[in-house]
Structures are given as structure tokens and as C-alpha cells.
Amino acid sequence: MRKIRVFFTKLGRAKYISHLDSNRCWQRSIKRSGLPVWYTEGFNPHMYLTFPLPLSLGYESKYECVDMKLMEDLSDAEVVQRLNDALPLDIRVFACAEPVMDQKEIAWADYDIFLSCDNAAALSEELSAYFAQEQILVQKKTKKGSKEVDLKPHFSVLKQEVEEEGIALTLRCTTGIEVNINPSLLLENFSGIDKVETTSTCRTMVYTAKLEQFK
Amino acid sequence: MIPKQLEKILLDVQKPSQYIGGELNSVIKNREEVDIRLAFCFPDKYEVGMSHLGMKILYSLYNSRPNWWCERVFAPDADMEQKMRENNIALYGLESLDPITNFDFILFTLQYEMSYTAILNMLDLAGLPVRSKDRKGLWPIVAAGGPCACNPEPIADFIDLFFLGEGEEVNVEVTELYETAKKEGWSKEKFLLEASHIEGVYVPSLYEVSYNEDGTIKAYTPVEASVPATIQKRIIKDLDSVFYPESFVVPFTSIVHDRSQLEIQRGCLRGCRFCQAGFIYRPLRDKSHTILDCNAKALCQSTGYDEISLTSLSTSDYDQLGDLLDDMLPWTVEQKINMSLPSLRVDNFSEELMKKISKVRKSGLTFAAEAGTQRLRDVINKNVYEDEVMETCKTAFEGGYTSVKLYFMMGLPTETMEDIKGIADLAQKVVDLFYSLPNKPKGKGVQVSISCACFVPKPFTPFQFEPQDTMDMLHEKQKYLMSCVKSKKISVSYHDADTSYIEAVLARGDRRLADAIELCWQKGSKLDGWDEYFDPQRWYDSFAEAGLDGAFYANRLRSYEEVNPWDHLDYCVSKNFLIRENRIAKEENRTTPHCRQQCSGCGANKLVGGKCFA
Numbered sequence: 001m002r003k004i005r006v007f008f009t010k011l012g013r014a015k016y017i018s019h020l021d022s023n024r025c026w027q028r029s030i031k032r033s034g035l036p037v038w039y040t041e042g043f044n045p046h047m048y049l050t051f052p053l054p055l056s057l058g059y060e061s062k063y064e065c066v067d068m069k070l071m072e073d074l075s076d077a078e079v080v081q082r083l084n085d086a087l088p089l090d091i092r093v094f095a096c097a098e099p100v101m102d103q104k105e106i107a108w109a110d111y112d113i114f115l116s117c118d119n120a121a122a123l124s125e126e127l128s129a130y131f132a133q134e135q136i137l138v139q140k141k142t143k144k145g146s147k148e149v150d151l152k153p154h155f156s157v158l159k160q161e162v163e164e165e166g167i168a169l170t171l172r173c174t175t176g177i178e179v180n181i182n183p184s185l186l187l188e189n190f191s192g193i194d195k196v197e198t199t200s201t202c203r204t205m206v207y208t209a210k211l212e213q214f215k
Numbered sequence: 216m217i218p219k220q221l222e223k224i225l226l227d228v229q230k231p232s233q234y235i236g237g238e239l240n241s242v243i244k245n246r247e248e249v250d251i252r253l254a255f256c257f258p259d260k261y262e263v264g265m266s267h268l269g270m271k272i273l274y275s276l277y278n279s280r281p282n283w284w285c286e287r288v289f290a291p292d293a294d295m296e297q298k299m300r301e302n303n304i305a306l307y308g309l310e311s312l313d314p315i316t317n318f319d320f321i322l323f324t325l326q327y328e329m330s331y332t333a334i335l336n337m338l339d340l341a342g343l344p345v346r347s348k349d350r351k352g353l354w355p356i357v358a359a360g361g362p363c364a365c366n367p368e369p370i371a372d373f374i375d376l377f378f379l380g381e382g383e384e385v386n387v388e389v390t391e392l393y394e395t396a397k398k399e400g401w402s403k404e405k406f407l408l409e410a411s412h413i414e415g416v417y418v419p420s421l422y423e424v425s426y427n428e429d430g431t432i433k434a435y436t437p438v439e440a441s442v443p444a445t446i447q448k449r450i451i452k453d454l455d456s457v458f459y460p461e462s463f464v465v466p467f468t469s470i471v472h473d474r475s476q477l478e479i480q481r482g483c484l485r486g487c488r489f490c491q492a493g494f495i496y497r498p499l500r501d502k503s504h505t506i507l508d509c510n511a512k513a514l515c516q517s518t519g520y521d522e523i524s525l526t527s528l529s530t531s532d533y534d535q536l537g538d539l540l541d542d543m544l545p546w547t548v549e550q551k552i553n554m555s556l557p558s559l560r561v562d563n564f565s566e567e568l569m570k571k572i573s574k575v576r577k578s579g580l581t582f583a584a585e586a587g588t589q590r591l592r593d594v595i596n597k598n599v600y601e602d603e604v605m606e607t608c609k610t611a612f613e614g615g616y617t618s619v620k621l622y623f624m625m626g627l628p629t630e631t632m633e634d635i636k637g638i639a640d641l642a643q644k645v646v647d648l649f650y651s652l653p654n655k656p657k658g659k660g661v662q663v664s665i666s667c668a669c670f671v672p673k674p675f676t677p678f679q680f681e682p683q684d685t686m687d688m689l690h691e692k693q694k695y696l697m698s699c700v701k702s703k704k705i706s707v708s709y710h711d712a713d714t715s716y717i718e719a720v721l722a723r724g725d726r727r728l729a730d731a732i733e734l735c736w737q738k739g740s741k742l743d744g745w746d747e748y749f750d751p752q753r754w755y756d757s758f759a760e761a762g763l764d765g766a767f768y769a770n771r772l773r774s775y776e777e778v779n780p781w782d783h784l785d786y787c788v789s790k791n792f793l794i795r796e797n798r799i800a801k802e803e804n805r806t807t808p809h810c811r812q813q814c815s816g817c818g819a820n821k822l823v824g825g826k827c828f829a
């Protein structure tokens with residue numbers, strides 16, 4: 001038995017698939033692919049699959065992964081091929097490999113965000129002022145209700161450009177099993193958000209605390 | 216590319232994945248390379264429509280033609296509809312996300328009467344006039360088929376043409392004719408006239424209806440000599456050679472029947488006199504087990520579903536069930552695929568078959584007894600006997616079961632309070648049986664639930680002449696039933712009488728109902744199959760405003776001579792046969808043997824040429 005980590009993109013229409021539905025979709029796709037994956041034992045056996053980082057509904061991603069176990073030895077290339085034949089078109093596998101890092105090591109993720117709006121230049125200035133505050137206190141929902149957190153230490157702006165139809169941003173946010181900061185949380189609390197017509201968000205990379213690419 | 220307008224609203228609605236397509240096995244074609252665009256519309260929510268086998272079959276069949284592209288469309292839920300209207304988004308196909316307004320065909324499947332207003336709402340959301348006469352161009356042709364097409368008159372003013380019977384051949388023939396029409400630039404009128412010459416096609420605008428002074432129908436008259444006076448339904452003679460899909464679209468979100476489905480037979484040989492399906496799908500045709508096994512393998516392989524159900528009206532009448540289970544059990548067990556067998560009757564099982572079935576069947580114990588006394592069960596031709604119910608319950612209790620569900624109908628022809636009491640008595644006997652068993656499950660009580668529907672008389676059944684009980688009568692019977700139930704181990708639930716009444720009006724209605732349906736839709740009716748959206752008062756107001764008396768349709772005894780709104784449609788169960796059955800039921804309280812025991816001459820054999828059963 002061999003543990004593998006499968007890397008994939010979730011783009012286009014697939015961004016509207018919730019995490020729960022996405023999980024089921026993977027189960028069925030794997031069944032279709034005929035890959036010899038390991039099932040948990042016990043009274044009600046189910047396919048062993050773990051997704052380290054749930055992706056919010058409405059987000060695209062160019063760097064998602066799922067871990068599973070193979071009962072037979074197959075080449076990585078064959079796994080990629082068979083999964084792609086079985087998955088819906090908007091979910092594409094681009095790599096498969098032995099896991100290098102532990103899922104718990106995930107610490108950061110990068111997001112490309114596009115805020116479409118009129119008068120992007122003015123709004124971009126407002127946004128810069130918002131980002132530049134000493135503290136950005138927001139209410140974050142938790143299992144037990146909500147609590148106040150300061151987002152300031154949890155993000156950095158890697159890019160902010162004014163384009164014809166809006167603002168293009170790249171944000172790096174704290175990500176992981178313990179603390180997970182969605183860029184939406186940061187943007188929802190920006191007073192100018194009402195002027196934004198649509199927001200599109202795409203996760204582009206996931207890193208460890210040392211900013212190594214998560215593999 | 217997802218249209219920007221759509222992106223803007225999708226994250227503000229519940230379960231957005233149902234509005235965006237892109238599911239496994241959904242068919243994407245290049246717009247430039249197709250000649251005919253079809254929208255297959257199910258007038259209910261995604262979770263219901265996506266469960267429907269007929270839609271899956273026709274979707275795959277249409278798409279098997281390279282130059283035809285068939286897409287799926289469902290009724291949006293209220294939150295989505297509101298967003299669509301606010302943002303001027305027309306109803307669109309889930310595959311291309313293009314508005315269906317200019318498609319060649321807009322096809323509706325008519326599964327239940329309560330969905331009629333959803334059809335109007337969907338046409339309106341597509342930006343189309345709801346009345347057929349106000350849609351002037353050749354396209355879109357709005358067509359409909361399915362069980363309710365056997366009396367399509369209430370919606371005849373909205374639909375351009377109806378398919379009668381099974382669609383695998385006739386739908387294709389009509390689309391082929393349309394290809395010619397489009398190439399040659401025919402008018403809509405010319406196309407509809409030509410289409411009416413195809414067997415199984417009913418074009419309502421080609422018939423004039425005249426009425427008698429008492430409001431009953433005098434005659435249906437074709438407007439042209441070439442238009443057939445009666446239209447015969449279509450069937451597929453040989454299920455072994457007919458198209459069956461190798462794949463189903465697999466949804467992301469969960470739906471009502473989220474599994475593979477295998478159609479093992481069509482039709483039913485029982486002839487329960489209240490059951491429309493038992494007559495309009497005649498004669499019974501089996502599909503052979505070897506072909507079914509191949510279909511099943513292909514489906515499981517292409518969908519990744521871990522459950523497959525065998526569908527039919529009465530699974531236990533499928534002669535090759537044992538063989539089929541022998542074929543399928545080994546590989547389904549190996550691949551961890553569950554099999555389910557709905558519609559099983561209790562009576563005709565050998566012990567050996569029972570053993571095979573118990574391997575796959577895990578669901579609860581249910582009996583459709585339909586009536587509380589043997590006399591009334593004989594009237595409705597439901598051949599279920601009390602000792603059978605008791606015998607099966609006994610075995611089940613001894614095997615550890617502790618709950619039983621009993622299905623009944625209320626308001627059946629000739630029913631008296633004695634029969635209502637019989638419902639409670641039967642349930643009580645099951646309870647008593649449980650406690651009388653020395654080896655009953657230890658430490659547990661028994662739970663018997665009675666579920667009681669209201670009888671709705673339907674066209675093409677021997678009870679098509681019968682009045683429905685008035686709502687007062689139904690309420691009184693419901694009250695009486697409650698008073699007869701003495702044990703806490705018995706629970707009772709019944710269907711809402713309002714819905715059944717409106718169903719009864721629509722099921723046997725005529726063209727004059729169109730105004731009421733349109734009014735009701737304008738008052739906000741659009742998803743009436745759902746309690747949270749259903750308001751009977753809207754219907755009552757609409758009947759009144761349209762100057763119609765619902766009781767005329769629902770609660771009136773119709774004479775055998777009366778011309779019914781469906782009498783010009785030939786479903787190959789003759790009116791004489793229905794009259795004969797009606798008499799046997801009411802005057803003699805006698806049952807009729809099923810088709811394999813003895814042919815009772817309904818007329819359906821003309822569809823297969825010769826005898827139905829060799």
C-alpha cells in the first residue's frame with residue numbers, strides 16, 4: 001500500500017461545488033476510474049480520502065490536493081491519466097506524488113483576487129488605507145459563536161494594481177488546520193466593498209511556515 | 216465561460232451547483248456544429264427532476280445525434296427565480312448556459328398535474344408568451360409528453376404538440392421532421408400540421424371542441440381532413456433493442472434518487488382499478504436479464520454510483536428476477552455496489568427467490584394494502600389478502616423487524632365507514648400479532664404507521680367515471696379513522712385533501728381550465744408540489760374568477776356515454792373494457808385475473824400484434 005498526494009485545479013463551474021459535494025464527487029470519480037484505493041475497515045467501509053484544506057464555495061484554485069492510499073503499485077502518470085478521464089472537466093489533476101510534508105505544516109496560501117468596480121483608482125486608494133491600519137479587528141465565526149481577531153498579522157499584500165475594470169490583488173493569508181483566514185473575511189470588512197460589483201478569488205499556491213511550496 | 220450576470224448572483228442562492236451544470240457526463244457540444252438545440256425541461260426543482268429516469272433516457276438519446284444538442288432545464292427555486300428576474304437573466308440550459316428562448320424545441324415532461332403552473336412559469340422565465348397562439352415563429356416548438364399527456368386538455372392552450380406514449384421513437388421522428396422544416400423555412404402552422412400525421416403526435420390546436428348545454432363535451436372535430444380523428448399512443452415493442460443510456464449525469468448536490476436506475480420492464484399486468492400507470496403503459500413488456508446485466512455494468516462504470524435500483528411498476532412480476540439477481544449479485548458485491556428493489560409485492564415469491572432478495576434488500580417493511588376490507592380490495596382489484604400481510608409480518612417480526620408501514624387510499628368507489636374502520640382494524644391486527652409472538656424481538660415495541668392518500672379518479676382507468684368524494688366527506692372519514700385507532704403503537708398520516716381535489720379537477724379537466732391555470736400562475740403558483748409554496752386558496756380563487764366549478768370536474772358521476780376530454784386519444788385500453796371493469800367492480804365486487812392468468816381483452820394487444828403473452 002502506498003500513500004499518494006494528488007494535486008489538482010478546481011476552476012470555472014467547479015467553484016460552485018461545495019466542499020461536501022466535492023468530496024462526494026471525488027469518491028464517485030475514483031470509483032469510475034477504477035483505481036485500487038484503500039477503503040477503511042469496519043462495519044461501514046468507506047473510501048479513505050483526506051483534503052487538507054477545504055476551499056470556500058465560490059473560490060477557484062490552481063493548487064488543491066487530496067491524499068489517498070493505493071492498494072496496487074501504479075505509476076504516478078497512470079494515476080493522473082485515469083483520474084482525469086473520470087473527473088468532471090472543471091476539475092483537473094496535474095500531478096501525483098508521494099507526500100513530502102505533513103498536512104499540518106500548511107501555513108500560508110496565496111490568492112489572486114479581482115474586484116470589478118467602476119472608478120477603480122479611487123477605490124484602490126481607499127483599500128490601501130484600509131490595509132495600512134495598525135489593527136484590523138473583525139468578528140470571526142467559530143464553532144462556539146464568534147470572536148474578535150486582528151487580521152493584521154495574518155495577511156500581506158503582494159500585488160495591488162488598478163486595471164480598467166477593477167482592482168487586481170494578490171494576497172497571502174494565514175492558512176491551515178488551526179487558523180484559517182479567508183481573504184473574504186478581510187474584504188467583507190472593508191467599507192468600500194459595496195462599490196465592488198463582483199469578486200473573483202483564486203487560490204494559487206499553498207506554503208509551509210518557511211514559505212516552501214507545500215508538496 | 217460563465218456569463219457575468221450569472222456569476223453575480225450564484226453565490227447569493229442556496230446550492231448554486233444545481234444552477235451551473237458541469238456535472239459528470241453532462242454533454243457539451245460546440246454551438247457552431249449543431250443544427251438543433253433542445254431544452255428538456257422538468258417542471259420541478261433540480262433535485263426532483265434529476266432523479267427522473269425518462270429524462271435521462273431522452274437526454275442521452277437526443278445527444279447521440281451529433282448535430283442535435285439537448286440540454287437540461289429545471290424550475291429554479293424561489294430565491295434563484297427572484298435573482299434571475301431582478302437581473303434579467305432568462306431561463307437557460309445547464310450545458311451551454313445560453314438562454315433557451317431561441318432554442319428549436321422546449322420539451323416538458325408531465326409527471327404530475329400539480330406541476331402545470333411551473334410550466335407556465337418556466338416559459339415566462341424564458342421570455343416566451345405562455346400561450347401557444349402567441350408564439351408565432353417556427354421556433355421554439357413547445358412540446359410535452361409523459362403520463363399526464365394522456366389527458367393534456369387543461370394545458371392544451373399552452374403547448375404546441377404532445378407526444379402520446381413512449382418517446383424513444385416518436386420524439387426522434389418529430390425532430391427529424393423539424394430539421395426539414397427549418398431547412399425549408401416552413402411556418403409553424405405547416406410544421407404542426409405535418410407533425411400531426413406522425414403516429415403518437417397530438418396537436419391540440421388542430422381540433423375544435425364543442426360543448427353541450429349542460430357543460431359536457433359534445434365533440435372533438437379535426438379542423439382539416441388530413442388530421443386524424445383519434446390519435447394512438449406509441450410504445451416500444453421490444454425493450455431489448457431500444458436505446459438505453461450508458462451513462463447518467465451525476466449531480467454534485469444530493470438529489471432524491473441519487474443512484475443508477477435499471478428499467479427492468481414497462482407496463483403492469485395487475486390492473487388495479489385506481490392506478491393509471493397500470494393502464495396507460497400496457498401491455499407489460501419485459502427486458503431480458505442478460506441485456507439488463509450489461510446495461511447495469513455500463514451504468515455503474517460510467518457514473519461511479521455505489522447504488523443501483525431496479526425500477527418497474529411491480530418488480531415481483533418480472534419473471535427473470537432470479538436470473539437477474541444471479542447475474543448481478545457477484546459483481547455488485549465485489550464492487551461494493553448496493554442493489555435496491557422497490558415495488559415488490561408480497562404474494563408470489565418462492566422461498567429461494569426470497570433468500571436472494573433478502574441478500575440485497577435492507578429497506579423497511581411496507582404494504583400497499585390500499586383498502587381496509589377485503590370487499591373493497593376486491594372492488595379496486597388489489598389482490599392483497601389479510602393472511603398474506605399477516606404471514607409476511609410474522610416472518611419479518613421473527614427476523615427482528617419492529618416497524619411496518621401500511622399504505623391506504625380513502626374515498627374509493629363504494630367505500631363506507633365500515634371500510635374506513637377496516638384500515639384501523641388491520642393495523643390493530645398487526646400490532647396484536649406482534650405481541651402474540653413468543654419469539655418477537657426482545658425489549659422493543661412495535662410501530663405500525665398508516666399512511667392514507669385520497670383517491671383521485673384518473674383517465675383511462677375503470678374509475679374514470681367516478682366522482683371524487685367531496686372534501687367534507689374526506690375530512691369526515693379522516694376524523695372517523697382517527698377515532699377508530701385505539702393503540703398508541705399505531706400512527707396515522709394522511710394526504711392533504713385540498714391537493715387531491717385540485718389534482719382531480721386537473722386530471723379530468725378540459726380546455727376551459729386554461730384560464731384558471733394561467734390565473735393561478737399569475738397569483739404566484741409555481742412550485743405547488745412543495746408545501747411551502749402551495750396555497751389551495753389561489754386555486755379556488757382562480758376557478759371562481761375563470762367562472763368554473765371545480766366540482767363539475769371532480770365530484771360528478773360521469774355517464775358511460777359522456778364524451779370525455781381524452782376520448783379522442785387512444786391509449787389502447789378501450790372504453791368498452793373500462794366500462795366492463797367499472798361494472799364488475801361496482802355491481803359484482805369481483806376481481807379480474809391479471810394478464811398472465813387470463814387476457815381480459817383491454818385492447819392493448821393490438822400494439823404488439825397478436826397476443827400479449829405467448
Ligand code: SF4
Nearest residue numbers: 810814815817820827
Ligand atoms: S390485451 Fe389482454 S393481456 Fe394484453 S394487456 Fe390487455 S388484458 Fe392484458
